[in-house]
Amino acid sequence: MRALAWHGKHDVRVDTVDDPQIVNPRDCIIKVTATAICGSDLHLYDGYIPTMQAGDILGHEFMGEVVEIGAKSTLKKGQKVVVPFTIACGSCYHCGKHQYSACDNGLPADNQDIAQELYGQPMSGLFGYSHMTGGYAGGQAEYVRVPFSDVGPIVIPDGVEDEKVLFLSDILPTGWMAAENAQIEPGDTVAVWGCGPVGLFAVQSAFLMGAERVIAIDHFPHRLELAKKFGAETINYEESAVYEALMVMTGGIGPDAVIDSVGLEAHGFFVDNVLDQIKASTFLGTDRAHSIRQAIIACRKGGRVSMPAVYGGFIDKFPLGALMEKGLTLKTGQTHVQHYMPALLNAIMEGKIDTTFLISHRMDLEDAPKGYDMFKNNQNEVTKVVLKPGFN
Protein backbone atom coordinates (compact mmCIF):
# COMPACT_ATOMS: atom_id res chain seq x y z
CA MET A 1 0.00 0.00 0.00
CA ARG A 2 0.95 3.67 -0.15
CA ALA A 3 1.61 5.55 3.09
CA LEU A 4 3.11 8.82 4.30
CA ALA A 5 6.35 8.03 6.10
CA TRP A 6 8.57 10.23 8.26
CA HIS A 7 12.22 10.26 7.26
CA GLY A 8 13.57 13.14 9.31
CA LYS A 9 13.04 16.80 10.09
CA HIS A 10 10.97 18.37 7.28
CA ASP A 11 11.30 15.16 5.25
CA VAL A 12 8.13 13.13 4.77
CA ARG A 13 7.49 10.92 1.73
CA VAL A 14 4.78 8.71 0.33
CA ASP A 15 6.31 5.24 0.23
CA THR A 16 5.12 1.82 -0.87
CA VAL A 17 5.05 -0.43 2.22
CA ASP A 18 3.60 -3.81 3.25
CA ASP A 19 -0.17 -3.96 3.75
CA PRO A 20 -1.32 -4.29 7.34
CA GLN A 21 -2.95 -7.52 8.57
CA ILE A 22 -4.98 -8.71 11.53
CA VAL A 23 -2.48 -9.59 14.29
CA ASN A 24 -4.55 -9.77 17.48
CA PRO A 25 -8.13 -11.07 17.89
CA ARG A 26 -9.64 -7.66 18.67
CA ASP A 27 -8.08 -5.96 15.60
CA CYS A 28 -9.75 -4.76 12.47
CA ILE A 29 -8.30 -3.40 9.23
CA ILE A 30 -9.81 -0.30 7.70
CA LYS A 31 -9.47 1.08 4.20
CA VAL A 32 -8.91 4.78 4.75
CA THR A 33 -11.38 7.11 3.03
CA ALA A 34 -10.28 10.38 4.68
CA THR A 35 -7.42 11.44 6.95
CA ALA A 36 -6.17 14.82 8.12
CA ILE A 37 -2.88 16.47 8.99
CA CYS A 38 -3.03 17.61 12.61
CA GLY A 39 -1.26 20.59 14.14
CA SER A 40 0.51 18.11 16.39
CA ASP A 41 1.84 16.32 13.29
CA LEU A 42 3.85 19.49 12.74
CA HIS A 43 5.67 18.78 16.03
CA LEU A 44 6.85 15.53 14.40
CA TYR A 45 7.56 17.30 11.11
CA ASP A 46 9.67 19.88 12.92
CA GLY A 47 11.59 17.19 14.77
CA TYR A 48 10.45 18.13 18.29
CA ILE A 49 9.20 14.69 19.30
CA PRO A 50 11.84 12.14 20.36
CA THR A 51 11.78 8.41 19.53
CA MET A 52 10.81 8.80 15.87
CA GLN A 53 12.35 6.34 13.42
CA ALA A 54 12.79 6.71 9.65
CA GLY A 55 9.92 4.98 7.90
CA ASP A 56 7.35 5.58 10.67
CA ILE A 57 3.90 6.04 9.13
CA LEU A 58 2.23 9.22 10.41
CA GLY A 59 -1.40 10.22 10.92
CA HIS A 60 -3.79 9.95 13.84
CA GLU A 61 -6.93 11.58 12.41
CA PHE A 62 -8.56 9.08 10.09
CA MET A 63 -11.66 7.17 9.14
CA GLY A 64 -12.60 4.52 6.68
CA GLU A 65 -14.38 1.33 5.78
CA VAL A 66 -13.93 -1.88 7.74
CA VAL A 67 -12.45 -4.44 5.35
CA GLU A 68 -11.22 -7.16 7.73
CA ILE A 69 -12.09 -8.16 11.27
CA GLY A 70 -10.35 -10.27 13.92
CA ALA A 71 -12.17 -13.05 15.77
CA LYS A 72 -13.11 -10.76 18.68
CA SER A 73 -13.91 -7.55 16.80
CA THR A 74 -17.53 -6.47 17.10
CA LEU A 75 -17.45 -4.52 13.83
CA LYS A 76 -18.79 -5.76 10.50
CA LYS A 77 -17.12 -5.57 7.11
CA GLY A 78 -18.41 -2.64 5.10
CA GLN A 79 -19.18 -0.43 8.12
CA LYS A 80 -17.92 3.16 7.98
CA VAL A 81 -16.02 4.09 11.16
CA VAL A 82 -14.09 7.01 12.66
CA VAL A 83 -11.07 5.87 14.69
CA PRO A 84 -10.02 7.62 17.95
CA PHE A 85 -6.36 8.66 17.95
CA THR A 86 -5.92 7.16 21.42
CA ILE A 87 -5.44 3.37 21.48
CA ALA A 88 -7.21 2.12 24.59
CA CYS A 89 -8.24 -1.36 25.72
CA GLY A 90 -11.61 -0.61 27.31
CA SER A 91 -11.02 -3.14 30.10
CA CYS A 92 -8.46 -1.67 32.51
CA TYR A 93 -9.19 0.45 35.56
CA HIS A 94 -8.64 3.75 33.75
CA CYS A 95 -10.80 2.82 30.76
CA GLY A 96 -13.46 1.83 33.29
CA LYS A 97 -13.35 5.43 34.52
CA HIS A 98 -13.45 6.66 30.91
CA GLN A 99 -9.90 7.99 31.26
CA TYR A 100 -9.08 6.39 27.92
CA SER A 101 -5.89 8.30 27.20
CA ALA A 102 -4.55 6.90 30.49
CA CYS A 103 -5.23 3.30 29.39
CA ASP A 104 -2.82 0.81 30.99
CA ASN A 105 -2.73 -1.58 28.05
CA GLY A 106 -2.67 0.47 24.85
CA LEU A 107 1.12 0.50 24.66
CA PRO A 108 3.21 -2.58 23.90
CA ALA A 109 5.02 -3.59 27.12
CA ASP A 110 8.48 -2.69 25.78
CA ASN A 111 7.37 0.77 24.62
CA GLN A 112 6.08 1.63 28.09
CA ASP A 113 9.59 2.06 29.54
CA ILE A 114 10.26 5.55 28.14
CA ALA A 115 7.00 7.08 29.36
CA GLN A 116 7.40 5.33 32.70
CA GLU A 117 10.82 6.94 33.14
CA LEU A 118 9.75 10.35 31.83
CA TYR A 119 6.26 10.65 33.32
CA GLY A 120 6.15 8.09 36.14
CA GLN A 121 3.53 5.91 34.48
CA PRO A 122 2.95 4.95 30.84
CA MET A 123 -0.03 6.37 28.94
CA SER A 124 -2.28 4.95 26.21
CA GLY A 125 -1.00 4.22 22.73
CA LEU A 126 -1.40 6.76 19.93
CA PHE A 127 -1.49 6.15 16.19
CA GLY A 128 1.44 7.45 14.16
CA TYR A 129 3.10 9.44 16.91
CA SER A 130 6.59 8.12 17.75
CA HIS A 131 7.70 4.98 19.53
CA MET A 132 7.19 6.47 22.94
CA THR A 133 3.46 6.26 22.20
CA GLY A 134 3.67 2.72 20.90
CA GLY A 135 5.20 2.91 17.45
CA TYR A 136 1.82 2.18 15.87
CA ALA A 137 1.56 2.82 12.12
CA GLY A 138 -0.71 5.80 11.49
CA GLY A 139 -3.65 6.67 9.29
CA GLN A 140 -2.09 8.74 6.52
CA ALA A 141 -2.11 5.55 4.50
CA GLU A 142 -4.39 3.42 2.36
CA TYR A 143 -4.97 0.84 5.10
CA VAL A 144 -4.55 0.76 8.89
CA ARG A 145 -4.50 -1.99 11.48
CA VAL A 146 -6.75 -0.82 14.34
CA PRO A 147 -6.24 -2.60 17.70
CA PHE A 148 -9.12 -2.94 20.20
CA SER A 149 -11.60 -2.34 17.39
CA ASP A 150 -14.44 -3.54 19.64
CA VAL A 151 -14.12 -0.46 21.87
CA GLY A 152 -12.44 2.27 19.80
CA PRO A 153 -13.96 3.06 16.42
CA ILE A 154 -17.41 4.62 16.25
CA VAL A 155 -19.79 3.44 13.52
CA ILE A 156 -21.12 6.24 11.30
CA PRO A 157 -24.67 6.00 9.95
CA ASP A 158 -25.04 5.44 6.19
CA GLY A 159 -25.12 8.51 3.97
CA VAL A 160 -23.16 10.86 6.23
CA GLU A 161 -20.31 12.52 4.39
CA ASP A 162 -16.80 11.85 5.69
CA GLU A 163 -15.85 15.47 6.17
CA LYS A 164 -18.66 16.06 8.65
CA VAL A 165 -17.47 13.36 11.05
CA LEU A 166 -13.73 12.97 10.41
CA PHE A 167 -12.76 15.33 13.23
CA LEU A 168 -14.39 13.08 15.83
CA SER A 169 -11.02 11.28 15.70
CA ASP A 170 -9.16 14.00 17.60
CA ILE A 171 -9.62 17.74 17.29
CA LEU A 172 -13.37 18.01 17.96
CA PRO A 173 -13.30 15.96 21.18
CA THR A 174 -10.03 17.71 22.10
CA GLY A 175 -11.64 21.16 21.74
CA TRP A 176 -14.70 19.93 23.62
CA MET A 177 -12.66 18.44 26.49
CA ALA A 178 -10.65 21.68 26.64
CA ALA A 179 -13.88 23.59 27.27
CA GLU A 180 -15.10 20.96 29.73
CA ASN A 181 -11.80 21.21 31.63
CA ALA A 182 -12.37 24.96 31.86
CA GLN A 183 -15.44 24.13 34.02
CA ILE A 184 -17.42 26.91 32.40
CA GLU A 185 -20.28 28.47 34.34
CA PRO A 186 -23.10 30.48 32.75
CA GLY A 187 -22.01 34.06 32.30
CA ASP A 188 -18.30 33.26 32.18
CA THR A 189 -15.73 34.98 30.03
CA VAL A 190 -13.34 32.44 28.51
CA ALA A 191 -10.06 33.32 26.79
CA VAL A 192 -8.64 30.89 24.22
CA TRP A 193 -4.98 31.06 23.11
CA GLY A 194 -4.52 29.71 19.59
CA CYS A 195 -7.19 29.61 16.87
CA GLY A 196 -6.07 26.41 15.23
CA PRO A 197 -8.62 23.63 14.88
CA VAL A 198 -8.60 22.73 18.60
CA GLY A 199 -8.92 26.38 19.62
CA LEU A 200 -11.76 26.97 17.18
CA PHE A 201 -13.63 23.90 18.43
CA ALA A 202 -12.98 25.07 21.99
CA VAL A 203 -14.59 28.41 21.09
CA GLN A 204 -17.72 26.66 19.78
CA SER A 205 -17.80 24.28 22.74
CA ALA A 206 -17.39 27.08 25.30
CA PHE A 207 -20.45 28.88 23.92
CA LEU A 208 -22.44 25.60 23.93
CA MET A 209 -21.49 25.16 27.59
CA GLY A 210 -22.87 28.56 28.53
CA ALA A 211 -19.98 31.01 28.24
CA GLU A 212 -21.24 34.54 27.78
CA ARG A 213 -18.09 35.81 26.10
CA VAL A 214 -15.19 34.06 24.43
CA ILE A 215 -12.02 35.99 23.61
CA ALA A 216 -9.82 34.34 20.98
CA ILE A 217 -6.11 35.13 20.71
CA ASP A 218 -3.92 34.45 17.67
CA HIS A 219 -1.85 36.34 15.10
CA PHE A 220 -3.28 34.88 11.88
CA PRO A 221 -6.04 37.22 10.63
CA HIS A 222 -7.89 34.45 8.79
CA ARG A 223 -8.04 32.25 11.86
CA LEU A 224 -9.25 35.16 13.99
CA GLU A 225 -11.97 35.73 11.36
CA LEU A 226 -13.14 32.14 11.81
CA ALA A 227 -13.27 32.61 15.59
CA LYS A 228 -15.30 35.77 15.08
CA LYS A 229 -17.78 33.82 12.94
CA PHE A 230 -18.62 31.71 15.99
CA GLY A 231 -19.19 34.81 18.09
CA ALA A 232 -15.78 35.26 19.71
CA GLU A 233 -14.12 38.61 20.31
CA THR A 234 -10.53 38.62 19.12
CA ILE A 235 -7.07 39.81 20.10
CA ASN A 236 -4.26 39.81 17.55
CA TYR A 237 -1.15 39.58 19.69
CA GLU A 238 0.99 41.18 17.00
CA GLU A 239 -1.18 44.28 17.17
CA SER A 240 -2.21 44.44 20.82
CA ALA A 241 -0.74 43.67 24.24
CA VAL A 242 -2.62 40.56 25.30
CA TYR A 243 -2.58 40.87 29.10
CA GLU A 244 -3.51 44.56 29.04
CA ALA A 245 -6.26 43.96 26.47
CA LEU A 246 -7.73 41.09 28.46
CA MET A 247 -7.71 43.10 31.68
CA VAL A 248 -9.53 46.01 30.07
CA MET A 249 -11.99 43.76 28.22
CA THR A 250 -12.86 41.99 31.50
CA GLY A 251 -13.16 45.13 33.62
CA GLY A 252 -9.88 44.50 35.42
CA ILE A 253 -10.89 41.02 36.59
CA GLY A 254 -9.24 38.70 34.07
CA PRO A 255 -10.97 35.84 32.23
CA ASP A 256 -12.84 33.33 34.43
CA ALA A 257 -11.26 30.51 32.50
CA VAL A 258 -8.31 30.32 30.13
CA ILE A 259 -7.58 27.68 27.50
CA ASP A 260 -4.10 27.16 26.04
CA SER A 261 -4.47 25.43 22.68
CA VAL A 262 -1.08 26.46 21.36
CA GLY A 263 1.42 24.19 23.00
CA LEU A 264 5.07 23.47 22.63
CA GLU A 265 5.70 25.36 19.42
CA ALA A 266 4.30 28.71 20.46
CA HIS A 267 5.05 31.38 17.86
CA GLY A 268 6.04 34.92 18.59
CA PHE A 269 9.13 36.70 19.75
CA PHE A 270 8.58 37.30 23.41
CA VAL A 271 11.61 37.41 25.63
CA ASP A 272 10.88 34.15 27.44
CA ASN A 273 9.98 32.48 24.15
CA VAL A 274 13.24 33.44 22.51
CA LEU A 275 15.08 32.05 25.53
CA ASP A 276 13.07 28.84 25.16
CA GLN A 277 14.03 28.60 21.51
CA ILE A 278 17.69 28.91 22.34
CA LYS A 279 17.35 26.27 25.02
CA ALA A 280 15.35 23.96 22.77
CA SER A 281 17.99 24.19 20.09
CA THR A 282 20.72 23.40 22.59
CA PHE A 283 18.66 20.60 24.21
CA LEU A 284 18.54 22.39 27.55
CA GLY A 285 14.78 22.40 27.49
CA THR A 286 12.37 20.93 24.99
CA ASP A 287 9.17 22.96 25.26
CA ARG A 288 8.53 26.54 24.24
CA ALA A 289 5.68 27.75 26.29
CA HIS A 290 4.78 31.40 26.17
CA SER A 291 1.04 30.82 25.83
CA ILE A 292 0.61 28.83 29.03
CA ARG A 293 2.59 31.40 31.04
CA GLN A 294 0.51 34.26 29.68
CA ALA A 295 -2.75 32.36 30.25
CA ILE A 296 -1.90 31.73 33.91
CA ILE A 297 -0.93 35.35 34.52
CA ALA A 298 -4.11 36.66 32.82
CA CYS A 299 -6.54 34.25 34.50
CA ARG A 300 -8.70 35.75 37.24
CA LYS A 301 -8.15 34.79 40.87
CA GLY A 302 -9.74 31.42 41.66
CA GLY A 303 -10.19 30.79 37.94
CA ARG A 304 -9.63 27.71 35.81
CA VAL A 305 -6.75 26.90 33.47
CA SER A 306 -7.37 24.31 30.77
CA MET A 307 -4.41 23.05 28.77
CA PRO A 308 -5.28 20.86 25.77
CA ALA A 309 -2.06 21.91 24.06
CA VAL A 310 0.63 19.27 23.72
CA TYR A 311 3.67 19.54 25.98
CA GLY A 312 6.16 16.70 26.06
CA GLY A 313 9.02 17.53 28.36
CA PHE A 314 10.16 20.28 30.69
CA ILE A 315 9.83 24.04 30.77
CA ASP A 316 11.27 26.54 33.17
CA LYS A 317 10.03 29.91 34.37
CA PHE A 318 6.65 28.28 34.83
CA PRO A 319 4.56 30.71 36.94
CA LEU A 320 3.95 28.24 39.72
CA GLY A 321 3.65 31.10 42.19
CA ALA A 322 0.76 32.66 40.25
CA LEU A 323 -0.94 29.29 40.01
CA MET A 324 -0.70 28.83 43.77
CA GLU A 325 -1.23 32.35 45.03
CA LYS A 326 -4.28 32.93 42.82
CA GLY A 327 -5.72 29.54 43.69
CA LEU A 328 -6.11 28.44 40.09
CA THR A 329 -7.27 25.00 38.98
CA LEU A 330 -5.24 23.43 36.18
CA LYS A 331 -6.78 20.63 34.13
CA THR A 332 -5.11 19.01 31.16
CA GLY A 333 -4.36 15.73 29.40
CA GLN A 334 -4.51 13.88 26.14
CA THR A 335 -8.13 13.59 25.08
CA HIS A 336 -10.30 10.72 26.29
CA VAL A 337 -11.66 10.48 22.73
CA GLN A 338 -13.75 7.32 23.18
CA HIS A 339 -15.68 9.01 26.01
CA TYR A 340 -16.77 12.00 23.91
CA MET A 341 -17.41 10.43 20.49
CA PRO A 342 -21.05 9.29 20.83
CA ALA A 343 -22.43 12.58 22.17
CA LEU A 344 -20.41 14.64 19.69
CA LEU A 345 -21.59 12.48 16.76
CA ASN A 346 -25.14 13.31 17.89
CA ALA A 347 -24.30 17.01 18.13
CA ILE A 348 -22.98 16.92 14.55
CA MET A 349 -26.05 15.05 13.30
CA GLU A 350 -28.31 17.58 15.02
CA GLY A 351 -26.41 20.47 13.47
CA LYS A 352 -25.27 21.92 16.82
CA ILE A 353 -21.60 21.84 15.90
CA ASP A 354 -20.11 22.92 12.57
CA THR A 355 -17.07 20.92 11.55
CA THR A 356 -16.58 21.33 7.80
CA PHE A 357 -15.89 25.10 8.00
CA LEU A 358 -12.37 24.20 9.05
CA ILE A 359 -11.28 22.40 5.90
CA SER A 360 -9.30 24.68 3.61
CA HIS A 361 -7.58 22.10 1.42
CA ARG A 362 -8.39 18.65 0.06
CA MET A 363 -5.64 16.60 -1.56
CA ASP A 364 -4.71 13.14 -2.71
CA LEU A 365 -2.70 11.07 -0.22
CA GLU A 366 0.09 11.13 -2.82
CA ASP A 367 0.37 14.91 -2.30
CA ALA A 368 0.72 14.65 1.48
CA PRO A 369 4.30 16.01 1.57
CA LYS A 370 3.05 19.16 -0.16
CA GLY A 371 0.24 19.32 2.39
CA TYR A 372 2.74 19.28 5.28
CA ASP A 373 4.80 22.00 3.68
CA MET A 374 1.77 24.24 3.10
CA PHE A 375 0.36 23.65 6.58
CA LYS A 376 3.73 24.46 8.11
CA ASN A 377 4.42 27.57 6.05
CA ASN A 378 1.04 29.17 5.47
CA GLN A 379 -0.94 28.77 8.65
CA ASN A 380 -3.03 31.82 7.92
CA GLU A 381 -4.86 30.27 4.98
CA VAL A 382 -4.23 26.59 5.55
CA THR A 383 -6.50 25.76 8.49
CA LYS A 384 -6.93 22.06 7.76
CA VAL A 385 -5.67 19.68 5.09
CA VAL A 386 -7.76 16.57 4.43
CA LEU A 387 -6.06 13.77 2.50
CA LYS A 388 -8.03 11.24 0.52
CA PRO A 389 -6.47 8.15 -1.09
CA GLY A 390 -7.45 8.12 -4.76
CA PHE A 391 -8.72 11.73 -4.70
CA ASN A 392 -7.06 12.70 -7.98
Place this chain on the structure above:
Amino acid sequence: MNDTNPHSDDAPPTTWKRGDSLGAAAISERKDDAIVARAVTINRPVAEVFAYFRDFANLPTFMENVERIDILSDTRSHWVVKAPAGKTVEWDAVVTEEAQDRLIAWTSEPGADVANSGRVEFRDAGARGTVVTATIAYDPPGGVIGKLIAKMFQREPAIQARRDLRRFKQLMETGEIATAAMNRKQHEEELA
Protein backbone atom coordinates in the same frame (compact mmCIF):
# COMPACT_ATOMS: atom_id res chain seq x y z
CA MET B 1 11.81 -9.74 59.81
CA ASN B 2 10.49 -6.74 61.71
CA ASP B 3 12.96 -7.53 64.48
CA THR B 4 15.86 -6.76 62.18
CA ASN B 5 14.27 -3.90 60.25
CA PRO B 6 16.60 -0.91 60.63
CA HIS B 7 14.08 1.34 58.88
CA SER B 8 11.55 3.70 60.32
CA ASP B 9 9.28 3.59 57.30
CA ASP B 10 6.84 1.15 55.70
CA ALA B 11 8.59 0.80 52.33
CA PRO B 12 9.09 -2.78 51.06
CA PRO B 13 12.55 -4.25 51.89
CA THR B 14 13.30 -4.59 48.18
CA THR B 15 13.24 -0.80 47.83
CA TRP B 16 15.61 -0.07 50.72
CA LYS B 17 18.57 2.10 49.81
CA ARG B 18 20.79 0.35 52.32
CA GLY B 19 20.67 -3.06 53.90
CA ASP B 20 20.28 -4.76 50.53
CA SER B 21 21.22 -8.12 51.94
CA LEU B 22 18.39 -7.86 54.45
CA GLY B 23 16.07 -7.24 51.51
CA ALA B 24 17.47 -10.27 49.74
CA ALA B 25 17.15 -12.32 52.89
CA ALA B 26 13.45 -11.62 52.81
CA ILE B 27 13.14 -14.09 49.97
CA SER B 28 16.45 -15.84 49.43
CA GLU B 29 18.96 -17.73 51.54
CA ARG B 30 21.78 -16.51 49.32
CA LYS B 31 22.42 -13.06 50.71
CA ASP B 32 24.49 -11.86 47.75
CA ASP B 33 21.68 -12.43 45.28
CA ALA B 34 20.47 -9.58 43.14
CA ILE B 35 16.90 -8.70 43.85
CA VAL B 36 14.14 -7.39 41.67
CA ALA B 37 10.65 -6.55 42.86
CA ARG B 38 7.75 -5.25 40.84
CA ALA B 39 4.06 -4.76 41.53
CA VAL B 40 1.17 -4.49 39.14
CA THR B 41 -2.58 -4.19 39.65
CA ILE B 42 -4.69 -6.37 37.39
CA ASN B 43 -8.36 -5.57 36.92
CA ARG B 44 -9.52 -9.21 37.28
CA PRO B 45 -10.59 -11.35 40.27
CA VAL B 46 -7.76 -12.83 42.32
CA ALA B 47 -8.88 -16.44 41.76
CA GLU B 48 -8.62 -16.04 38.00
CA VAL B 49 -5.24 -14.30 38.12
CA PHE B 50 -3.78 -16.84 40.54
CA ALA B 51 -5.08 -19.83 38.59
CA TYR B 52 -3.52 -18.62 35.34
CA PHE B 53 -0.14 -17.99 36.97
CA ARG B 54 -0.16 -21.22 39.00
CA ASP B 55 -0.23 -23.24 35.79
CA PHE B 56 3.46 -22.68 34.98
CA ALA B 57 2.91 -23.91 31.42
CA ASN B 58 1.13 -20.56 30.86
CA LEU B 59 4.12 -18.42 31.87
CA PRO B 60 5.85 -18.38 28.46
CA THR B 61 2.79 -16.61 26.97
CA PHE B 62 3.85 -13.42 28.73
CA MET B 63 7.42 -14.06 29.96
CA GLU B 64 9.37 -13.04 26.90
CA ASN B 65 12.64 -14.80 27.76
CA VAL B 66 11.06 -18.07 28.79
CA GLU B 67 10.98 -20.39 25.80
CA ARG B 68 9.02 -23.17 27.48
CA ILE B 69 8.25 -24.73 30.83
CA ASP B 70 7.66 -28.49 31.09
CA ILE B 71 5.50 -29.55 33.98
CA LEU B 72 7.18 -32.49 35.77
CA SER B 73 4.79 -32.82 38.71
CA ASP B 74 2.50 -30.63 40.76
CA THR B 75 5.48 -28.89 42.33
CA ARG B 76 8.38 -29.48 39.90
CA SER B 77 8.94 -27.95 36.49
CA HIS B 78 11.71 -27.71 33.90
CA TRP B 79 12.48 -24.20 32.58
CA VAL B 80 14.13 -23.42 29.23
CA VAL B 81 15.11 -19.76 29.04
CA LYS B 82 16.59 -17.78 26.14
CA ALA B 83 20.13 -16.48 26.62
CA PRO B 84 22.21 -14.21 24.41
CA ALA B 85 23.69 -15.47 21.12
CA GLY B 86 20.87 -17.90 20.45
CA LYS B 87 21.77 -20.05 23.49
CA THR B 88 19.43 -21.26 26.17
CA VAL B 89 19.87 -21.85 29.89
CA GLU B 90 17.89 -24.53 31.73
CA TRP B 91 16.99 -25.55 35.23
CA ASP B 92 14.51 -27.51 37.25
CA ALA B 93 12.43 -25.52 39.69
CA VAL B 94 10.47 -26.66 42.68
CA VAL B 95 7.59 -24.90 44.39
CA THR B 96 8.65 -24.09 47.93
CA GLU B 97 5.57 -22.37 49.22
CA GLU B 98 2.02 -22.06 48.05
CA ALA B 99 -1.20 -20.63 49.42
CA GLN B 100 -4.31 -20.68 47.27
CA ASP B 101 -5.02 -17.25 45.73
CA ARG B 102 -2.29 -15.63 47.86
CA LEU B 103 1.20 -16.86 47.16
CA ILE B 104 3.42 -19.00 45.01
CA ALA B 105 7.19 -19.30 45.56
CA TRP B 106 9.75 -21.43 43.79
CA THR B 107 13.46 -22.00 43.69
CA SER B 108 15.85 -23.63 41.24
CA GLU B 109 17.20 -27.05 42.18
CA PRO B 110 20.96 -27.69 42.57
CA GLY B 111 22.79 -27.75 39.23
CA ALA B 112 20.87 -24.89 37.67
CA ASP B 113 22.70 -22.84 35.02
CA VAL B 114 21.55 -19.75 36.91
CA ALA B 115 20.49 -20.25 40.51
CA ASN B 116 17.32 -18.29 41.07
CA SER B 117 14.17 -18.05 43.08
CA GLY B 118 10.91 -16.24 42.75
CA ARG B 119 8.03 -15.28 44.94
CA VAL B 120 4.77 -13.92 43.64
CA GLU B 121 2.11 -12.64 45.99
CA PHE B 122 -1.52 -12.03 45.07
CA ARG B 123 -3.76 -9.71 47.05
CA ASP B 124 -7.46 -9.10 46.49
CA ALA B 125 -7.76 -5.36 45.83
CA GLY B 126 -11.54 -5.21 45.67
CA ALA B 127 -12.92 -3.06 42.88
CA ARG B 128 -9.41 -2.58 41.50
CA GLY B 129 -8.87 -6.29 40.98
CA THR B 130 -5.71 -8.04 42.15
CA VAL B 131 -2.34 -6.67 43.22
CA VAL B 132 0.45 -8.94 42.01
CA THR B 133 3.88 -8.43 43.57
CA ALA B 134 6.74 -10.40 42.09
CA THR B 135 10.16 -10.68 43.69
CA ILE B 136 12.93 -12.44 41.82
CA ALA B 137 16.32 -13.29 43.31
CA TYR B 138 19.17 -14.70 41.27
CA ASP B 139 22.83 -15.51 41.61
CA PRO B 140 24.79 -13.68 38.93
CA PRO B 141 27.02 -16.40 37.44
CA GLY B 142 30.79 -16.20 36.77
CA GLY B 143 32.99 -17.35 33.87
CA VAL B 144 32.79 -16.44 30.19
CA ILE B 145 29.44 -18.06 29.57
CA GLY B 146 28.46 -16.63 32.91
CA LYS B 147 29.28 -13.16 31.68
CA LEU B 148 27.05 -13.64 28.68
CA ILE B 149 24.27 -14.83 30.90
CA ALA B 150 24.93 -12.06 33.37
CA LYS B 151 24.53 -9.61 30.56
CA MET B 152 20.99 -10.77 30.31
CA PHE B 153 20.38 -11.40 33.98
CA GLN B 154 22.16 -8.46 35.54
CA ARG B 155 21.08 -5.75 33.23
CA GLU B 156 17.71 -7.00 32.28
CA PRO B 157 15.83 -8.66 35.12
CA ALA B 158 14.56 -5.33 36.40
CA ILE B 159 13.33 -4.36 32.96
CA GLN B 160 12.29 -7.86 32.05
CA ALA B 161 10.25 -8.39 35.21
CA ARG B 162 8.49 -5.09 34.66
CA ARG B 163 7.70 -5.89 31.04
CA ASP B 164 6.63 -9.45 31.82
CA LEU B 165 4.19 -8.19 34.45
CA ARG B 166 2.78 -5.65 32.01
CA ARG B 167 2.24 -8.44 29.47
CA PHE B 168 0.60 -10.60 32.15
CA LYS B 169 -1.72 -7.72 32.98
CA GLN B 170 -2.56 -7.13 29.30
CA LEU B 171 -3.34 -10.79 28.75
CA MET B 172 -5.55 -10.99 31.85
CA GLU B 173 -7.38 -7.72 31.22
CA THR B 174 -7.70 -7.60 27.43
CA GLY B 175 -7.27 -11.23 26.33
CA GLU B 176 -4.29 -10.30 24.16
CA ILE B 177 -0.82 -8.74 24.33
CA ALA B 178 -0.49 -5.31 22.74
CA THR B 179 1.74 -5.05 19.70
CA ALA B 180 2.41 -2.35 17.13
CA ALA B 181 3.27 -4.95 14.48
CA MET B 182 1.52 -4.09 11.23
CA ASN B 183 1.32 -7.65 10.05
CA ARG B 184 1.92 -11.23 11.14
CA LYS B 185 5.44 -11.39 9.70
CA GLN B 186 6.53 -8.40 11.80
CA HIS B 187 4.80 -9.89 14.82
CA GLU B 188 6.67 -13.21 14.46
CA GLU B 189 9.96 -11.34 14.18
CA GLU B 190 9.15 -9.50 17.41
CA LEU B 191 8.47 -12.73 19.24
CA ALA B 192 11.56 -14.54 17.91
